[in-house]
Amino acid sequence: MNKFIAWVDRTPVWLFVVFVATLGLSPWVPEPHIAEKIRWLFQGELTRPLDIFDLLLHAVPWLLLGLKLSREVWHEYSPRFRATEPEKGTEPEKG
Numbered sequence: 001m002n003k004f005i006a007w008v009d010r011t012p013v014w015l016f017v018v019f020v021a022t023l024g025l026s027p028w029v030p031e032p033h034i035a036e037k038i039r040w041l042f043q044g045e046l047t048r049p050l051d052i053f054d055l056l057l058h059a060v061p062w063l064l065l066g067l068k069l070s071r072e073v074w075h076e077y078s079p080r081f082r083a084t085e086p087e088k089g090t091e092p093e094k095g
Contacts, residue, residue, distance in 0.1 A: 009071060013065075013072065016061065016064055023058065024058055024059075024065075025058075034059060034062070
């Protein structure tokens with residue numbers, strides 16, 4: 001799990017956006033496939049194993065992008081991470 005989280009942290013956000021734009025939204029016509037599958041899920045029509053697998057396949061890019069963005073925000077605003085990084089424009093004390 002740590003290797004996976006480290007991979008997510010190293011991977012740039014734009015790559016996840018491309019992943020969402022291609023696999024997460026395909027096919028685009030007449031509507032994104034994931035929108036159809038989510039609608040089926042809420043209507044109780046998502047019953048076939050192939051359709052459930054298809055929903056998971058199209059949801060993975062969205063989940064990865066959400067994980068990446070949440071990790072970015074966490075690293076930006078978490079007091080734990082902010083305390084360990086030196087402030088920009090200041091040099092560490094030599095002593």
